[in-house]
Amino acid sequence: MGYVPKFRVTPHLIKIIEEISAFRQKILSSTLQVPWMSLLQKEARARTTHSSTAIEGNPLTLEAVRAIEEGRPVPEAGERARREILNHLAGLRFVEKNQGKKTITRTDLLHLHKIIASGVMDQGKAGEEVYLYPRPDYECRGIAWTSCILRNGISNTLLGA
Numbered sequence: 001m002g003y004v005p006k007f008r009v010t011p012h013l014i015k016i017i018e019e020i021s022a023f024r025q026k027i028l029s030s031t032l033q034v035p036w037m038s039l040l041q042k043e044a045r046a047r048t049t050h051s052s053t054a055i056e057g058n059p060l061t062l063e064a065v066r067a068i069e070e071g072r073p074v075p076e077a078g079e080r081a082r083r084e085i086l087n088h089l090a091g092l093r094f095v096e097k098n099q100g101k102k103t104i105t106r107t108d109l110l111h112l113h114k115i116i117a118s119g120v121m122d123q124g125k126a127g128e129e130v131y132l133y134p135r136p137d138y139e140c141r142g143i144a145w146t147s148c149i150l151r152n153g154i155s156n157t158l159l160g161a
Contacts, residue, residue: 049088091116
């Protein structure tokens with residue numbers, strides 16, 4: 001025999017549970033609107049950009065990435081390293097701006113690739129398909145941008161593989 005709680009369901013208890021449920025729904029459906037939210041987003045963009053570009057060999061420090069995002073000069077930054085940072089930040093802003101889209105199209109992915117890879121690709125042209133066999137379905141309906149990219153693989157998607 002399992003646990004038998006010692007309480008009675010009363011109108012008062014039901015009222016309290018309904019109030020809790022209503023407050024819970026308000027919390028879940030509200031967006032976080034606090035003065036420091038934009039600072040958190042900015043810091044997250046800088047850290048994500050630093051980590052993602054460092055993996056690819058970008059030599060700039062997190063502090064240099066922050067400076068570039070703020071438009072401050074970074075004398076030690078070569079043009080390619082600086083361009084990689086600016087492109088990545090612009091790509092993140094593009095994703096943030098489009099996060100509410102229900103459908104992510106091939107055009108969206110190619111545009112994102114163009115934003116991220118312009119001026120830093122060694123082969124091919126940023127934002128253009130290399131070849132297609134057979135033509136893949138590039139649309140991701142009803143899922144988040146990152147899920148679409150992870151599911152399809154941005155490189156494979158852009159290359160048509």
